[in-house]
Amino acid sequence: MHRPEQAAVRGLLRAVGEAFGGPVPREWQEALEAVPRHRFLPERIWLENGQGGYEPCDLQDNHLRWFDAAHADVPLVTQLNDGRASADAWPSSSASAPSVVVRMLCDLDVRPGMRVLEVGTGTGWNAALLAHRVGAGNVVSVEIDADVARQAGEALSGVEVICGDGADGWSRRAPYDRVVSTCSVRRVPWAWIEQTRPGGIVLTPWDNPMICWGLLRLTVGRNQAEGRFSPHSAFMLMRTQRQDLRIFRDVVRDEHVPAESRASLSPRLVTGDAWEARFALGLRLGDVWTAWEEDAARLWVATTDARCWAAVDDDGAVWQYGPRRLWDEVEEAHRWWEERDRPGPERFGLTVGAQGQRAWLDVPAQPVRT
Numbered sequence: 030m031h032r033p034e035q036a037a038v039r040g041l042l043r044a045v046g047e048a049f050g051g052p053v054p055r056e057w058q059e060a061l062e063a064v065p066r067h068r069f070l071p072e073r074i075w076l077e078n079g080q081g082g083y084e085p086c087d088l089q090d091n092h093l094r095w096f097d098a099a100h101a102d103v104p105l106v107t108q109l110n111d112g113r114a115s116a117d118a119w120p121s122s123s124a125s126a127p128s129v130v131v132r133m134l135c136d137l138d139v140r141p142g143m144r145v146l147e148v149g150t151g152t153g154w155n156a157a158l159l160a161h162r163v164g165a166g167n168v169v170s171v172e173i174d175a176d177v178a179r180q181a182g183e184a185l186s187g188v189e190v191i192c193g194d195g196a197d198g199w200s201r202r203a204p205y206d207r208v209v210s211t212c213s214v215r216r217v218p219w220a221w222i223e224q225t226r227p228g229g230i231v232l233t234p235w236d237n238p239m240i241c242w243g244l245l246r247l248t249v250g251r252n253q254a255e256g257r258f259s260p261h262s263a264f265m266l267m268r269t270q271r272q273d274l275r276i277f278r279d280v281v282r283d284e285h286v287p288a289e290s291r292a293s294l295s296p297r298l299v300t301g302d303a304w305e306a307r308f309a310l311g312l313r314l315g316d317v318w319t320a321w322e323e324d325a326a327r328l329w330v331a332t333t334d335a336r337c338w339a340a341v342d343d344d345g346a347v348w349q350y351g352p353r354r355l356w357d358e359v360e361e362a363h364r365w366w367e368e369r370d371r372p373g374p375e376r377f378g379l380t381v382g383a384q385g386q387r388a389w390l391d392v393p394a395q396p397v398r399t
Protein backbone atom coordinates (compact mmCIF):
# COMPACT_ATOMS: atom_id res chain seq x y z
CA MET A 30 0.00 0.00 0.00
CA HIS A 31 1.32 3.51 -0.82
CA ARG A 32 1.91 6.05 1.96
CA PRO A 33 -1.20 8.23 1.33
CA GLU A 34 -3.31 5.07 1.30
CA GLN A 35 -1.79 3.85 4.57
CA ALA A 36 -2.44 7.21 6.23
CA ALA A 37 -6.01 7.26 4.89
CA VAL A 38 -6.72 3.73 6.19
CA ARG A 39 -5.31 4.68 9.61
CA GLY A 40 -7.62 7.73 9.62
CA LEU A 41 -10.57 5.52 8.73
CA LEU A 42 -9.73 3.08 11.54
CA ARG A 43 -9.67 6.01 13.97
CA ALA A 44 -13.09 7.19 12.75
CA VAL A 45 -14.54 3.68 13.06
CA GLY A 46 -13.06 3.39 16.57
CA GLU A 47 -14.71 6.69 17.54
CA ALA A 48 -18.08 5.49 16.26
CA PHE A 49 -17.55 2.29 18.24
CA GLY A 50 -16.45 4.05 21.40
CA GLY A 51 -13.27 1.93 21.53
CA PRO A 52 -10.62 0.43 19.28
CA VAL A 53 -11.61 -1.76 16.35
CA PRO A 54 -11.06 -5.44 17.28
CA ARG A 55 -7.66 -6.58 16.03
CA GLU A 56 -8.90 -9.15 13.52
CA TRP A 57 -11.04 -6.51 11.78
CA GLN A 58 -8.32 -3.89 11.97
CA GLU A 59 -6.07 -6.31 10.07
CA ALA A 60 -8.84 -7.01 7.56
CA LEU A 61 -9.46 -3.28 6.95
CA GLU A 62 -5.73 -2.78 6.35
CA ALA A 63 -5.43 -5.77 4.02
CA VAL A 64 -8.63 -5.02 2.06
CA PRO A 65 -8.82 -1.25 1.39
CA ARG A 66 -12.35 -0.01 0.72
CA HIS A 67 -11.42 2.28 -2.19
CA ARG A 68 -10.35 -0.70 -4.32
CA PHE A 69 -13.98 -1.85 -4.40
CA LEU A 70 -15.63 1.46 -5.25
CA PRO A 71 -16.70 2.25 -8.82
CA GLU A 72 -15.13 5.27 -10.53
CA ARG A 73 -18.41 7.15 -10.11
CA ILE A 74 -19.92 7.42 -6.66
CA TRP A 75 -22.86 9.62 -5.61
CA LEU A 76 -22.54 12.09 -2.75
CA GLU A 77 -25.32 13.95 -0.97
CA ASN A 78 -25.81 17.41 -2.48
CA GLY A 79 -27.16 19.02 0.71
CA GLN A 80 -30.64 19.43 -0.81
CA GLY A 81 -31.92 15.93 -0.23
CA GLY A 82 -30.49 14.64 -3.54
CA TYR A 83 -27.23 13.29 -4.91
CA GLU A 84 -24.46 14.54 -7.17
CA PRO A 85 -21.90 12.41 -8.99
CA CYS A 86 -18.27 12.38 -7.87
CA ASP A 87 -15.92 10.87 -10.46
CA LEU A 88 -12.50 9.49 -9.69
CA GLN A 89 -11.14 10.97 -12.95
CA ASP A 90 -12.41 14.52 -12.42
CA ASN A 91 -12.21 14.86 -8.67
CA HIS A 92 -9.65 12.40 -7.39
CA LEU A 93 -9.17 14.05 -4.00
CA ARG A 94 -12.87 14.30 -3.14
CA TRP A 95 -13.45 10.71 -4.29
CA PHE A 96 -10.45 9.43 -2.26
CA ASP A 97 -11.49 11.34 0.89
CA ALA A 98 -15.06 10.01 0.62
CA ALA A 99 -13.70 6.47 0.22
CA HIS A 100 -11.86 6.82 3.54
CA ALA A 101 -14.60 8.55 5.51
CA ASP A 102 -16.95 6.72 7.85
CA VAL A 103 -19.97 7.43 5.66
CA PRO A 104 -22.11 5.31 3.35
CA LEU A 105 -21.40 5.91 -0.34
CA VAL A 106 -24.10 5.49 -2.95
CA THR A 107 -22.79 3.49 -5.89
CA GLN A 108 -25.99 3.08 -7.93
CA LEU A 109 -29.20 5.10 -8.28
CA ASN A 110 -32.65 3.89 -9.35
CA ASP A 111 -31.60 0.29 -10.05
CA GLY A 112 -29.25 1.72 -12.70
CA ARG A 113 -32.14 3.16 -14.76
CA ALA A 114 -32.94 6.76 -15.69
CA SER A 115 -35.54 8.27 -13.34
CA ALA A 116 -36.79 11.71 -12.34
CA ASP A 117 -36.36 10.86 -8.62
CA ALA A 118 -32.94 9.89 -7.34
CA TRP A 119 -33.04 7.08 -4.81
CA PRO A 120 -30.10 4.89 -3.86
CA SER A 121 -30.32 1.25 -4.97
CA SER A 122 -26.78 0.11 -4.13
CA SER A 123 -24.15 1.48 -1.80
CA ALA A 124 -21.01 0.81 0.16
CA SER A 125 -22.25 0.93 3.76
CA ALA A 126 -20.57 3.14 6.36
CA PRO A 127 -17.39 1.35 7.54
CA SER A 128 -18.42 1.50 11.22
CA VAL A 129 -21.71 -0.22 10.33
CA VAL A 130 -19.83 -2.85 8.29
CA VAL A 131 -17.45 -3.55 11.19
CA ARG A 132 -20.27 -3.65 13.75
CA MET A 133 -22.09 -6.24 11.68
CA LEU A 134 -18.93 -8.29 11.18
CA CYS A 135 -18.35 -8.29 14.96
CA ASP A 136 -22.00 -9.26 15.61
CA LEU A 137 -21.68 -12.07 13.12
CA ASP A 138 -18.93 -13.64 15.22
CA VAL A 139 -17.11 -15.25 12.28
CA ARG A 140 -14.00 -17.33 12.72
CA PRO A 141 -11.48 -18.84 10.31
CA GLY A 142 -12.86 -21.78 8.34
CA MET A 143 -16.54 -20.84 8.68
CA ARG A 144 -18.75 -20.97 5.60
CA VAL A 145 -20.62 -17.73 5.01
CA LEU A 146 -23.45 -16.67 2.71
CA GLU A 147 -23.75 -12.94 2.11
CA VAL A 148 -26.90 -11.46 0.55
CA GLY A 149 -26.40 -8.12 -1.25
CA THR A 150 -22.85 -8.15 -2.67
CA GLY A 151 -22.89 -4.45 -3.60
CA THR A 152 -19.30 -3.32 -4.11
CA GLY A 153 -17.94 -6.61 -2.74
CA TRP A 154 -16.02 -4.91 0.11
CA ASN A 155 -17.87 -6.68 2.91
CA ALA A 156 -17.50 -10.03 1.15
CA ALA A 157 -13.75 -9.39 0.76
CA LEU A 158 -13.41 -8.55 4.47
CA LEU A 159 -15.29 -11.75 5.33
CA ALA A 160 -13.10 -13.81 3.01
CA HIS A 161 -10.00 -12.32 4.63
CA ARG A 162 -11.23 -13.61 7.99
CA VAL A 163 -12.78 -17.00 7.12
CA GLY A 164 -10.50 -17.87 4.23
CA ALA A 165 -10.74 -17.83 0.43
CA GLY A 166 -13.37 -20.19 -0.94
CA ASN A 167 -15.58 -20.01 2.15
CA VAL A 168 -17.73 -17.03 1.15
CA VAL A 169 -20.52 -16.97 -1.43
CA SER A 170 -22.35 -13.73 -2.10
CA VAL A 171 -25.65 -13.19 -3.95
CA GLU A 172 -26.47 -9.90 -5.69
CA ILE A 173 -29.70 -9.24 -7.59
CA ASP A 174 -28.41 -6.53 -9.92
CA ALA A 175 -26.48 -7.96 -12.89
CA ASP A 176 -24.19 -4.90 -13.38
CA VAL A 177 -23.44 -4.63 -9.67
CA ALA A 178 -22.75 -8.39 -9.46
CA ARG A 179 -20.41 -8.24 -12.48
CA GLN A 180 -18.39 -5.32 -11.08
CA ALA A 181 -18.10 -6.95 -7.65
CA GLY A 182 -17.04 -10.22 -9.29
CA GLU A 183 -14.24 -8.35 -11.10
CA ALA A 184 -13.01 -6.73 -7.87
CA LEU A 185 -13.18 -9.89 -5.75
CA SER A 186 -11.00 -12.95 -5.58
CA GLY A 187 -11.70 -16.02 -3.47
CA VAL A 188 -15.44 -15.20 -3.27
CA GLU A 189 -18.12 -16.78 -5.44
CA VAL A 190 -20.53 -14.08 -6.65
CA ILE A 191 -23.97 -15.25 -7.77
CA CYS A 192 -26.41 -12.99 -9.62
CA GLY A 193 -29.89 -13.79 -8.32
CA ASP A 194 -32.50 -13.18 -5.67
CA GLY A 195 -30.79 -13.53 -2.30
CA ALA A 196 -34.15 -14.41 -0.71
CA ASP A 197 -33.57 -17.90 -2.13
CA GLY A 198 -30.16 -18.16 -0.48
CA TRP A 199 -27.77 -20.38 -2.41
CA SER A 200 -28.55 -23.99 -1.62
CA ARG A 201 -25.71 -25.48 -3.66
CA ARG A 202 -23.13 -24.42 -1.08
CA ALA A 203 -25.30 -24.96 2.05
CA PRO A 204 -25.15 -25.52 4.96
CA TYR A 205 -23.63 -22.25 6.12
CA ASP A 206 -22.33 -21.30 9.54
CA ARG A 207 -23.38 -17.70 9.00
CA VAL A 208 -25.82 -15.86 6.74
CA VAL A 209 -25.48 -12.09 6.60
CA SER A 210 -27.66 -9.78 4.59
CA THR A 211 -26.71 -6.22 3.69
CA CYS A 212 -30.18 -5.32 2.47
CA SER A 213 -33.03 -5.10 4.96
CA VAL A 214 -36.00 -7.49 5.08
CA ARG A 215 -39.60 -7.32 6.30
CA ARG A 216 -39.93 -11.09 6.17
CA VAL A 217 -36.93 -13.27 6.96
CA PRO A 218 -36.68 -15.76 4.06
CA TRP A 219 -37.09 -19.31 5.33
CA ALA A 220 -34.38 -20.41 2.83
CA TRP A 221 -31.78 -18.60 4.98
CA ILE A 222 -32.78 -20.64 8.02
CA GLU A 223 -32.98 -23.91 6.10
CA GLN A 224 -29.52 -23.33 4.64
CA THR A 225 -27.86 -22.56 8.00
CA ARG A 226 -26.66 -25.36 10.22
CA PRO A 227 -28.21 -25.62 13.73
CA GLY A 228 -26.37 -23.27 16.05
CA GLY A 229 -25.49 -20.97 13.15
CA ILE A 230 -26.35 -17.27 12.97
CA VAL A 231 -28.44 -15.21 10.56
CA LEU A 232 -27.85 -11.46 10.76
CA THR A 233 -29.98 -9.02 8.82
CA PRO A 234 -31.02 -5.37 8.83
CA TRP A 235 -34.72 -4.94 9.53
CA ASP A 236 -37.44 -3.05 7.74
CA ASN A 237 -41.06 -2.48 8.56
CA PRO A 238 -43.70 -0.42 6.68
CA MET A 239 -43.49 2.04 9.60
CA ILE A 240 -39.68 2.34 9.83
CA CYS A 241 -36.49 0.92 8.33
CA TRP A 242 -34.27 0.48 11.37
CA GLY A 243 -32.51 -2.12 13.44
CA LEU A 244 -30.48 -5.25 13.13
CA LEU A 245 -31.89 -8.72 13.77
CA ARG A 246 -29.59 -11.53 14.95
CA LEU A 247 -31.16 -14.98 14.86
CA THR A 248 -29.73 -18.23 16.17
CA VAL A 249 -30.84 -21.18 14.10
CA GLY A 250 -32.40 -24.19 15.83
CA ARG A 251 -33.73 -27.46 14.40
CA ASN A 252 -37.17 -26.19 13.27
CA GLN A 253 -37.00 -22.44 13.77
CA ALA A 254 -34.70 -19.50 14.40
CA GLU A 255 -34.97 -17.02 17.23
CA GLY A 256 -33.19 -13.86 18.26
CA ARG A 257 -33.27 -10.22 19.20
CA PHE A 258 -33.07 -6.81 17.59
CA SER A 259 -30.48 -4.12 18.24
CA PRO A 260 -30.87 -0.44 17.39
CA HIS A 261 -28.18 -0.28 14.72
CA SER A 262 -28.30 0.33 11.01
CA ALA A 263 -30.79 1.34 8.35
CA PHE A 264 -30.30 -0.44 5.03
CA MET A 265 -32.08 -0.34 1.69
CA LEU A 266 -34.93 -2.84 1.47
CA MET A 267 -34.43 -6.09 -0.42
CA ARG A 268 -35.55 -5.46 -4.00
CA THR A 269 -37.94 -8.42 -4.02
CA GLN A 270 -39.75 -7.18 -0.88
CA ARG A 271 -40.21 -3.59 -2.05
CA GLN A 272 -43.66 -2.05 -2.29
CA ASP A 273 -44.20 1.28 -3.99
CA LEU A 274 -47.31 2.83 -2.46
CA ARG A 275 -48.41 6.47 -2.72
CA ILE A 276 -51.34 7.88 -0.78
CA PHE A 277 -53.07 9.83 -3.55
CA ARG A 278 -52.16 7.49 -6.39
CA ASP A 279 -52.95 4.14 -4.73
CA VAL A 280 -55.05 4.60 -1.60
CA VAL A 281 -57.37 7.61 -1.26
CA ARG A 282 -60.24 7.93 -3.77
CA ASP A 283 -62.69 10.82 -4.35
CA GLU A 284 -65.67 8.56 -3.61
CA HIS A 285 -64.39 7.52 -0.17
CA VAL A 286 -66.53 8.91 2.67
CA PRO A 287 -64.47 8.81 5.89
CA ALA A 288 -65.70 8.85 9.50
CA GLU A 289 -64.68 11.93 11.50
CA SER A 290 -63.32 11.89 15.05
CA ARG A 291 -60.75 13.60 17.30
CA ALA A 292 -57.20 12.47 18.05
CA SER A 293 -55.94 12.04 21.59
CA LEU A 294 -52.33 11.58 20.39
CA SER A 295 -50.21 14.02 18.41
CA PRO A 296 -49.16 12.59 15.03
CA ARG A 297 -45.65 13.96 15.83
CA LEU A 298 -45.30 11.25 18.51
CA VAL A 299 -45.37 8.44 15.93
CA THR A 300 -43.23 10.03 13.21
CA GLY A 301 -39.88 11.76 12.69
CA ASP A 302 -37.42 11.30 15.52
CA ALA A 303 -39.76 9.06 17.53
CA TRP A 304 -37.67 6.08 16.36
CA GLU A 305 -38.35 3.77 19.26
CA ALA A 306 -42.09 4.37 19.18
CA ARG A 307 -42.15 3.80 15.42
CA PHE A 308 -40.16 0.60 15.76
CA ALA A 309 -42.55 -0.79 18.39
CA LEU A 310 -45.67 0.38 16.54
CA GLY A 311 -44.33 -1.19 13.34
CA LEU A 312 -44.12 -4.58 15.04
CA ARG A 313 -47.49 -4.17 16.78
CA LEU A 314 -49.40 -2.99 13.69
CA GLY A 315 -47.57 -5.07 11.07
CA ASP A 316 -49.00 -3.62 7.86
CA VAL A 317 -49.37 0.11 8.53
CA TRP A 318 -47.35 2.91 6.95
CA THR A 319 -47.38 6.68 7.24
CA ALA A 320 -46.69 9.65 5.00
CA TRP A 321 -46.77 13.38 5.72
CA GLU A 322 -48.57 15.59 3.27
CA GLU A 323 -46.12 17.92 1.53
CA ASP A 324 -46.75 20.89 3.82
CA ALA A 325 -46.22 18.53 6.81
CA ALA A 326 -49.48 19.59 8.47
CA ARG A 327 -51.42 16.34 7.85
CA LEU A 328 -50.27 12.81 8.49
CA TRP A 329 -51.68 10.03 6.34
CA VAL A 330 -51.76 6.47 7.65
CA ALA A 331 -52.65 3.49 5.46
CA THR A 332 -52.47 -0.30 5.27
CA THR A 333 -50.12 -1.99 2.80
CA ASP A 334 -53.12 -3.55 1.02
CA ALA A 335 -54.34 0.06 0.45
CA ARG A 336 -57.86 -0.77 1.73
CA CYS A 337 -57.86 1.48 4.83
CA TRP A 338 -56.58 4.95 5.52
CA ALA A 339 -56.69 7.69 8.12
CA ALA A 340 -55.66 11.33 8.05
CA VAL A 341 -54.70 13.30 11.16
CA ASP A 342 -54.18 17.04 11.40
CA ASP A 343 -51.99 18.81 13.93
CA ASP A 344 -55.14 20.38 15.45
CA GLY A 345 -56.49 16.89 16.29
CA ALA A 346 -59.03 16.42 13.48
CA VAL A 347 -59.15 12.78 12.28
CA TRP A 348 -60.73 11.13 9.23
CA GLN A 349 -60.77 7.33 8.93
CA TYR A 350 -61.86 5.18 6.02
CA GLY A 351 -62.18 1.42 5.43
CA PRO A 352 -62.95 -1.72 7.44
CA ARG A 353 -60.33 -0.80 10.08
CA ARG A 354 -60.13 2.39 12.12
CA LEU A 355 -56.43 2.94 11.58
CA TRP A 356 -55.82 6.01 13.71
CA ASP A 357 -57.59 4.28 16.62
CA GLU A 358 -55.23 1.33 16.08
CA VAL A 359 -52.19 3.64 16.10
CA GLU A 360 -53.33 5.23 19.37
CA GLU A 361 -53.94 1.78 20.92
CA ALA A 362 -50.46 0.61 19.82
CA HIS A 363 -48.88 3.75 21.27
CA ARG A 364 -50.67 3.22 24.61
CA TRP A 365 -49.50 -0.42 24.59
CA TRP A 366 -45.91 0.80 24.08
CA GLU A 367 -46.14 3.42 26.87
CA GLU A 368 -47.69 0.97 29.35
CA ARG A 369 -44.65 -1.29 28.84
CA ASP A 370 -42.19 1.51 29.68
CA ARG A 371 -41.50 2.51 26.08
CA PRO A 372 -39.30 -0.44 25.08
CA GLY A 373 -36.54 0.14 22.52
CA PRO A 374 -35.52 -2.41 19.85
CA GLU A 375 -33.27 -4.37 22.29
CA ARG A 376 -36.34 -5.57 24.21
CA PHE A 377 -37.96 -7.05 21.10
CA GLY A 378 -37.24 -10.34 19.39
CA LEU A 379 -38.46 -12.48 16.52
CA THR A 380 -39.13 -16.18 16.06
CA VAL A 381 -39.04 -17.44 12.48
CA GLY A 382 -40.60 -20.74 11.48
CA ALA A 383 -41.39 -22.34 8.12
CA GLN A 384 -44.93 -20.88 8.32
CA GLY A 385 -43.92 -17.30 9.11
CA GLN A 386 -42.52 -15.01 11.77
CA ARG A 387 -43.74 -13.74 15.14
CA ALA A 388 -42.44 -10.74 17.09
CA TRP A 389 -42.27 -10.75 20.89
CA LEU A 390 -41.41 -8.45 23.76
CA ASP A 391 -38.73 -9.53 26.27
CA VAL A 392 -39.45 -13.28 25.92
CA PRO A 393 -40.95 -15.43 23.14
CA ALA A 394 -43.98 -16.19 25.34
CA GLN A 395 -45.07 -12.52 25.13
CA PRO A 396 -46.15 -11.93 21.53
CA VAL A 397 -46.34 -8.32 20.34
CA ARG A 398 -49.54 -9.02 18.43
CA THR A 399 -52.19 -11.15 20.05
Ligand SMILES: C[S@@+](CC[C@H](N)C(=O)[O-])C[C@H]1O[C@@H](n2cnc3c(N)ncnc32)[C@H](O)[C@@H]1O
Nearest residue numbers: 122124149151152154155172173195211267268
Ligand atom coordinates in the same frame (compact mmCIF):
# COMPACT_ATOMS: atom_id res chain seq x y z
C1 LIG B 1 -26.19 -1.76 0.97
S1 LIG B 1 -25.89 -2.56 -0.53
C2 LIG B 1 -24.68 -3.78 -0.16
C3 LIG B 1 -23.38 -3.37 0.46
C4 LIG B 1 -22.31 -4.38 0.20
N1 LIG B 1 -22.39 -5.54 1.03
C5 LIG B 1 -20.93 -3.77 0.19
O1 LIG B 1 -20.05 -4.24 0.90
O2 LIG B 1 -20.73 -2.85 -0.59
C6 LIG B 1 -27.31 -3.61 -0.73
C7 LIG B 1 -27.24 -4.48 -1.96
O3 LIG B 1 -28.28 -5.44 -1.89
C8 LIG B 1 -28.67 -5.72 -3.21
N2 LIG B 1 -29.98 -6.39 -3.20
C9 LIG B 1 -31.21 -5.84 -3.06
N3 LIG B 1 -32.15 -6.79 -3.12
C10 LIG B 1 -31.51 -7.98 -3.28
C11 LIG B 1 -31.93 -9.32 -3.42
N4 LIG B 1 -33.23 -9.65 -3.42
N5 LIG B 1 -30.99 -10.28 -3.57
C12 LIG B 1 -29.67 -9.96 -3.59
N6 LIG B 1 -29.22 -8.70 -3.50
C13 LIG B 1 -30.12 -7.72 -3.33
C14 LIG B 1 -28.69 -4.34 -3.86
O4 LIG B 1 -28.68 -4.44 -5.28
C15 LIG B 1 -27.43 -3.73 -3.26
O5 LIG B 1 -26.33 -3.93 -4.10
